[in-house]
Amino acid sequence: MAAADLWLTGSGTEMQLARIRAIAIISTLAIIGITLAVITLNRDTQSDAPVTQSCPAGFVPVDNTLPDSESEVKINVYNATTTVDLARNVAADFTNRKFKVEKTGNERKAQPDIVAELRYGPKTVGAAQLLKAYFLNDVEPVFDIKRENDTIDVIIGGQFKQLATPTEMRQAVAALGRPLLPEGTCAEKP
Template structure:
């Protein structure tokens, strides 16, 4: 092996060792590893699950808040085709909105995902007393259709990460 080749290998090895050292130092000194999780929480505040869920992990109730017969069943089938877990279908009091999303502290991340299916035009109705993770979707008279997969992905990008409602402690549960 020539001297130039040995010198090149030494330089590459030195650069690899320096990169490893910088990576370890960055991980050890990371001050943002728990950013936004539990900071400033008051005792007694409910824990809001801000984990962005996959559709297969989200349980929903689809309710018809319009005069259109069978709308809840049709949209529930659409959600089921998109891998959501349908708990119930039925009727609800009439609403003029596109949709109303009702959820509790355990459904914050799930409701955030569902907002994207309505292009962030759904009214959110947070209930701090609700104990389950199921999200109620009440379809209103302004509803036309669910967003396409591309529109959902773009809307999720626009929405950013799920945010805990006021007077809750954000947690990420697995």
């Protein structure tokens, strides 16, 4: 019996050594994997790089994303016709549609041959697209690359009749598609 006990004990030691080797190999592989993952994440430059770095030299980044809601859009409404209180009435229509109307007034230069003109800058390219839809894309867009504020000027012309209904506006937004980047600009957001 003593020989049998010795044989079992020797066999148990070999199995124990095999387990220790297996655990050591697995632990080493796990440490190597974790180390490589940490190094990769630390050296990753994509996660911290702003999107605007992809703009070519001399180009101005613009926000061409459509707003989630009209309440995110600030506008000024100006009357370029001889119709009294037109800017105030159109501003009330925009307010009913949840736009933030900042100012109303009269435009110095009469514009009898247009429905509307939109004057906007880099911060409002996407918002201007939404406004175009309320005029069924029958507007004169005037992009000013040097404009720094986030308000759009809406100049109402002599051909204006009324703003589009919500259904017409949604159809017009779908027809217009994604806002085009004005010349000399690049997308600020993907």
